[in-house]
Structures are given as C-alpha cells and as structure tokens.
Amino acid sequence: MIILGVDSSSAAGSAAVSRDGELLYEAFANEGLTHSQTLLVRCDEALRAGGVRPSDVDVFAVTSGPGSFTGLRIGMGLVKGMAFATGAKCAGVSTFLALAEPLRHSGRDILTVLDARQKRAYCSAYRSLDGELYKVMDECVLNFSELNEAAGRAGLTAPLVVGDISMEAVSYVDEAEYAGDDLRYVHAGHVCKAALSMAEKGLLCSADELRPFYLQLSQAERNRIHSDREEK
Numbered sequence: 001m002i003i004l005g006v007d008s009s010s011a012a013g014s015a016a017v018s019r020d021g022e023l024l025y026e027a028f029a030n031e032g033l034t035h036s037q038t039l040l041v042r043c044d045e046a047l048r049a050g051g052v053r054p055s056d057v058d059v060f061a062v063t064s065g066p067g068s069f070t071g072l073r074i075g076m077g078l079v080k081g082m083a084f085a086t087g088a089k090c091a092g093v094s095t096f097l098a099l100a101e102p103l104r105h106s107g108r109d110i111l112t113v114l115d116a117r118q119k120r121a122y123c124s125a126y127r128s129l130d131g132e133l134y135k136v137m138d139e140c141v142l143n144f145s146e147l148n149e150a151a152g153r154a155g156l157t158a159p160l161v162v163g164d165i166s167m168e169a170v171s172y173v174d175e176a177e178y179a180g181d182d183l184r185y186v187h188a189g190h191v192c193k194a195a196l197s198m199a200e201k202g203l204l205c206s207a208d209e210l211r212p213f214y215l216q217l218s219q220a221e222r223n224r225i226h227s228d229r230e231e232k
C-alpha cells in the first residue's frame with residue numbers, strides 16, 4: 001500500500017511517501033505558516049524522490065486537526081483535490097495521533113499538547129500497549145493550570161509529553177517527562193504510519209467525506225459572534 005502523508009497543522013509542514021509501512025521519503029521544514037506556497041512543492045518533492053506518481057497512491061492522508069485553522073484547510077484542500085482526481089481513499093489523521101505515533105511501541109502514557117494561545121492547550125492522551133495506541137483522554141481545550149488534574153482523571157502515570165508546547169506543559173504535570181525536541185512537531189512520515197494502521201482497521205474515507213476537526217471557533221469567528229452580540 002502506497003500512502004502520501006501531509007501535515008500543515010502548525011508552523012512546520014511536511015509531506016512523505018511510504019510503501020507497505022516503509023518510509024520512502026519525507027520533506028520537512030519549519031518555515032512558519034507558508035503552507036499555501038510550500039506544501040504542494042513538498043508533496044511533489046516526496047513523490048518524485050520516492051519514485052511514485054500521484055496515480056500510484058492508494059491512500060492520501062492528512063492531519064485533520066486540531067491545529068492552525070488556515071493550515072488545516074490548506075492541507076485538507078490539497079489532499080481532497082488529489083484524491084478526487086485519482087479516486088483514491090483518504091485518511092483524516094488526528095494531529096494528536098500523529099504526534100503519539102512515534103511512541104507507539106514505548107509502553108508509556110503519552111500526553112499530547114498543542115498551543116491554543118493565551119496559556120491554553122489543545123490536548124489528548126494515549127496509552128501505548130502491545131504496539132497499539134489507546135486514547136485515554138478525549139480531545140479538549142484546557143488552561144495550563146488544568147493539565148495536571150486532567151492527566152490524573154485520565155490515569156496517566158509519568159507521561160511522555162509531546163507537541164509544540166510540550167516543554168512548557170511538562171512543568172504543570174506531576175512526574176511528566178519531555179519527550180524531546182524531535183517530537184515537538186508532527187512529521188508526515190508518522191502521518192503515513194497512522195494512516196496505515198487506520199487502513200488496516202477499515203477507517204478510511206472518501207475525499208468527499210474528509211473533514212477537518214476543530215476544538216474551538218477561529219478568532220475571526222469569535223470576533224464576529226462578539227460583534228453580532230454587541231449590535232443586538
């Protein structure tokens with residue numbers, strides 16, 4: 001199975017190609033939110049370097065959220081376009097699952113955290129057991145000060161913390177451990193691995209069914225609602 005994985009959920013962006021679980025090539029860069037200019041270039045680079053044509057791809061996988069609203073829409077639109085053109089299946093991979101994927105065989109509890117601004121975090125948690133990742137905390141938005149209580153409710157023990165605010169979040173959670181700089185951002189190669197697992201479980205979808213996942217309204221939408229209320 002050939003998978004093209006794409007991530008544009010944060011300031012970093014990447015594209016990767018895998019065949020039967022083996023990573024053929026990954027193009028990754030942390031250049032800020034320039035995905036509208038660079039993401040298609042990275043996809044083309046990954047496909048060419050992997051010796052794969054778009055028509056060869058069995059599954060187009062993309063991080064579906066949470067994350068940057070604009071970034072998610074860019075990645076989702078690109079993948080939907082390629083999948084519509086080729087008729088291939090899609091995988092909408094949770095950003096949290098993609099972050100936890102490299103720790104699938106760690107045998108540890110994993111707390112995934114992303115910057116939600118204003119001292120808040122998008123978060124979820126997984127437990128690695130026998131090579132599988134089991135979600136033990138539903139996706140939510142929390143103040144940093146609420147992280148430790150939430151980790152306790154989820155039954156996390158000395159969790160590894162991953163994500164773009166993982167270093168800061170560690171100080172709020174008892175016995176938490178920073179998983180390292182390499183796991184601060186999603187890598188498209190991990191999106192490919194997560195998508196392969198989803199394919200094996202029958203969790204793929206059509207391009208038409210692919211949807212982004214948001215945990216809160218965008219700032220523009222919140223401003224509009226606030227303005228509407230003031231006018232009333």
